[in-house]
Amino acid sequence: xxxxxxxxxxxRPEFDFSTxxxxxxxxxxxxxxxxxxxxxxxxxxxxxxxxxxxxPENFRNLKTITELLVKSGAQV
Amino acid sequence: xxxxxxxxxxxxxxxxxxxxxxxxCTNFFPVPNKLLARIEAGQLLLDASPDAVVxxxxxxxxxxxxxxxxxxxxxxxxFESLATIKTDPVVIEIIQPENQTDDLLPVIKAIxxxxxxxxxxxxxxxxxxPAEKSVDAGQAVYAAAADARExxxxxxxxxxxxxxxxxxxxxxxxxxxxxxxxxxxxxxTIAGLLYFETTGxxxxxxxxxxxxxxxxxxxxxxxxxxxxxxxxxIRRFTLWVMADNEGALQKYRHYGYTNDGLxxxxxxxxxxxxxxxx
Numbered sequence: 001x002x003x004x005x006x007x008x009x010x011x012r013p014e015f016d017f018s019t020x021x022x023x024x025x026x027x028x029x030x031x032x033x034x035x036x037x038x039x040x041x042x043x044x045x046x047x048x049x050x051x052x053x054x055x056p057e058n059f060r061n062l063k064t065i066t067e068l069l070v071k072s073g074a075q076v
Numbered sequence: 077x078x079x080x081x082x083x084x085x086x087x088x089x090x091x092x093x094x095x096x097x098x099x100x101c102t103n104f105f106p107v108p109n110k111l112l113a114r115i116e117a118g119q120l121l122l123d124a125s126p127d128a129v130v131x132x133x134x135x136x137x138x139x140x141x142x143x144x145x146x147x148x149x150x151x152x153x154x155f156e157s158l159a160t161i162k163t164d165p166v167v168i169e170i171i172q173p174e175n176q177t178d179d180l181l182p183v184i185k186a187i188x189x190x191x192x193x194x195x196x197x198x199x200x201x202x203x204x205x206p207a208e209k210s211v212d213a214g215q216a217v218y219a220a221a222a223d224a225r226e227x228x229x230x231x232x233x234x235x236x237x238x239x240x241x242x243x244x245x246x247x248x249x250x251x252x253x254x255x256x257x258x259x260x261x262x263x264x265t266i267a268g269l270l271y272f273e274t275t276g277x278x279x280x281x282x283x284x285x286x287x288x289x290x291x292x293x294x295x296x297x298x299x300x301x302x303x304x305x306x307x308x309x310i311r312r313f314t315l316w317v318m319a320d321n322e323g324a325l326q327k328y329r330h331y332g333y334t335n336d337g338l339x340x341x342x343x344x345x346x347x348x349x350x351x352x353x354x
Contacts, residue, residue, distance in 0.1 A: 014201055014312055015277070027276025027312070031105040032171060051090030056108055
């Protein structure tokens with residue numbers, strides 16, 4: 001199973017996601033990337049992230065994404 | 077069909093469909109602040125079934141449709157039940173990686189849509205250097221509020237309304253306030269413009285044009301060089317361009333842009349009586 005940071009790196013290899021506190025504000029993930037990320041996380045962790053959770057606040061950084069995964073039932 | 081009153085309605089509709097998804101499919105990649113602006117302007121309609129939801133928003137004299145569906149069969153049922161598709165001009169865009177197996181286009185073609193245009197996304201890595209404070213700007217300057225009408229007319233005349241999403245006047249006013257439109261003038265007339273959107277370390281060109289009567293005077297080059305020089309801290313540059321516009325592709329390649337593998341297929345229904353170039 002891939003880690004969140006490995007998945008992010010596959011989507012946007014040019015960015016270092018370990019150094020940012022806000023991927024959205026820093027322009028590292030756009031709206032298409034977020035939808036791609038949700039689909040990849042769903043598949044990778046065998047979960048279904050709720051539509052109501054697909055909001056920028058949940059994709060700001062590694063911590064919020066991990067919290068979202070836990071909330072969605074993933075074993076992180 | 078009903079008018080959307082809040083972002084929560086959008087998210088709830090997405091969740092309802094996602095809960096039933098066996099092969100979730102969508103062309104809906106909302107940018108929250110832009111979506112909110114549409115909702116507040118009363119320009120977003122929603123038509124939901126248990127396994128599919130479509131969002132409609134007016135654009136010029138036609139509708140743009142975005143959708144989320146549990147699977148392609150649910151999407152087809154939803155489209156077949158949608159009266160707007162039978163009566164009005166409608167545009168649907170499918171954005172996906174170029175190498176992705178295509179199961180959505182046949183569904184959309186089966187309900188009477190035809191391919192209209194194909195755009196590809198180009199990207200360019202930035203150097204992540206601090207922005208230069210002093211740039212040889214040539215004649216390029218940031219456009220002012222008084223330029224709004226002329227900018228709108230130029231974009232509307234130069235780009236295809238079905239495929240290239242002409243900005244509304246309100247969009248242009250926001251871009252002007254945010255200093256996101258560079259122009260060059262010849263006497264008092266705007267000869268060319270470069271309209272961009274920057275978020276953090278990413279910047280996207282929306283429109284880059286030189287008016288027909290001012291071509292071959294290097295205005296396009298002045299605009300692009302100014303844009304790149306003043307955005308030297310950017311890590312990632314992107315743009316969408318018509319995939320068959322070889323002239324534009326050559327220019328972008330000259331400045332280091334390359335295809336990043338994402339494709340936007342634009343489809344129109346039989347109520348759109350227009351072909352590109354006419």
